[in-house]
Amino acid sequence: MSFEPGQRVRVSAREHRGHHRTPGYLKGRVGTVERCQGSFTNPETRAYGDSGLPKQALYLVRFENGHPVSADIYEHWLEEAE
Amino acid sequence: MEGGVHDTGGRPTTEPIDRTEHELAEWELLTDALVGALSRTGVMNVDELRRGIESMPPDEYRSASYYERWLYSAETILTEKGVLEPGELEARL
Amino acid sequence: MSHDHDGHDHPHEPVGRDGEPPAAARARALEELLVEKGVITRETVREGIDWLVSRTPADGARLVARAWVDPAFKARLLENAREAALELGLNPGEAPVVAAVENTGEVHHLVVCTLCSCYPRALLGPPPDWYKSLPYRSRAVSDPRGVLAEFGVELDPDVEVHVLDSTADIRYLVIPQRPEGTEGMPEEDLAALVTRDSMIGVARASSPAAAAA
Numbered sequence: 001m002s003f004e005p006g007q008r009v010r011v012s013a014r015e016h017r018g019h020h021r022t023p024g025y026l027k028g029r030v031g032t033v034e035r036c037q038g039s040f041t042n043p044e045t046r047a048y049g050d051s052g053l054p055k056q057a058l059y060l061v062r063f064e065n066g067h068p069v070s071a072d073i074y075e076h077w078l079e080e081a082e
Numbered sequence: 083m084e085g086g087v088h089d090t091g092g093r094p095t096t097e098p099i100d101r102t103e104h105e106l107a108e109w110e111l112l113t114d115a116l117v118g119a120l121s122r123t124g125v126m127n128v129d130e131l132r133r134g135i136e137s138m139p140p141d142e143y144r145s146a147s148y149y150e151r152w153l154y155s156a157e158t159i160l161t162e163k164g165v166l167e168p169g170e171l172e173a174r175l
Numbered sequence: 176m177s178h179d180h181d182g183h184d185h186p187h188e189p190v191g192r193d194g195e196p197p198a199a200a201r202a203r204a205l206e207e208l209l210v211e212k213g214v215i216t217r218e219t220v221r222e223g224i225d226w227l228v229s230r231t232p233a234d235g236a237r238l239v240a241r242a243w244v245d246p247a248f249k250a251r252l253l254e255n256a257r258e259a260a261l262e263l264g265l266n267p268g269e270a271p272v273v274a275a276v277e278n279t280g281e282v283h284h285l286v287v288c289t290l291c292s293c294y295p296r297a298l299l300g301p302p303p304d305w306y307k308s309l310p311y312r313s314r315a316v317s318d319p320r321g322v323l324a325e326f327g328v329e330l331d332p333d334v335e336v337h338v339l340d341s342t343a344d345i346r347y348l349v350i351p352q353r354p355e356g357t358e359g360m361p362e363e364d365l366a367a368l369v370t371r372d373s374m375i376g377v378a379r380a381s382s383p384a385a386a387a388a
Contacts, residue, residue, distance in 0.1 A: 100305060106301060175204055
């Protein structure tokens with residue numbers, strides 16, 4: 001599914017043993033979508049020699065840590081949050 | 083907050099940030115350019131480079147310099163792909 | 176040969192020729208092998224080295240200086256940094272995407288890559304060692320004010336410190352606030368105030384008095 005700026009999203013806390021670009025400190029956290037950054041090849045498959053297609057949507061998501069931290073998170077790591 | 087050794091965000095540390103800078107040595111520029119060339123020719127992409135770096139044993143990762151990690155990754159990935167034979171690089175040293 | 180370690184850890188390696196680490200010989204041997212096997216050419220390697228050594232923060236500084244004097248350009252820079260760089264005849268890099276963010280009186284941005292060391296090299300040159308270091312990567316997201324204080328930057332408590340973690344293929348460049356006392360300064364003099372560190376977010380741009388000192 002795709003997300004809109006302003007939407008609240010939760011980062012999956014699932015375990016992923018291979019290469020992936022979702023940092024541990026953000027897994028399970030809820031944030032707010034700032035914008036969609038476009039679509040990019042999937043690093044999780046490209047890291048193992050695959051083409052990385054189909055491209056995945058990437059979202060800049062803002063989290064509150066006492067101070068805001070924004071990170072670029074792939075769509076398949078995000079789900080809607082309340 | 084477990085995760086690979088490379089997954090450093092938010093890890094508690096009391097280590098101060100060492101602001102000493104160094105100009106890149108010739109071998110570091112070379113390593114950078116080798117990885118770039120491998121990417122251009124489609125032999126090893128940046129995601130594979132990162133995966134290779136992340137596969138370093140944690141102690142080695144922590145004590146290695148930035149380009150030592152790149153080199154480790156290139157050797158690992160190229161050997162995995164059969165571009166390098168095991169031991170072939172050592173024989174050259 | 177002894178080194179002054181200043182009390183902190185450095186990786187300790189047996190030294191090869193001229194004090195190089197073992198990795199140096201490995202890199203050269205790797206190049207030899209790959210060229211022999213026809214996997215890469217020396218020329219491509221040469222081009223890569225030439226490109227890397229040509230990269231300088233002066234390019235990023237030009238973007239910032241133009242943004243300071245031209246609000247419409249600043250808007251374009253914030254919208255699409257790649258296009259804005261091309262507008263000035265700069266090389267934003269082939270890939271990945273570069274994006275600019277603006278520091279104001281209300282928000283101060285700080286850029287990090289916690290997972291590796293992603294950095295807008297095409298516009299700033301290679302990143303400094305500290306940017307790639309484990310303590311910076313760990314602490315920038317959990318204690319940005321502490322990191323800024325370590326770099327000598329004190330911010331008012333009501334200024335928001337916003338950390339950007341470059342977790343994917345977007346590289347971030349900070350447009351620092353324009354310093355006081357720079358009205359009417361020519362653009363190239365303004366660019367000289369824009370330091371690499373100010374475009375990462377660990378420093379403010381230099382003031383004209385400090386720069387002249």
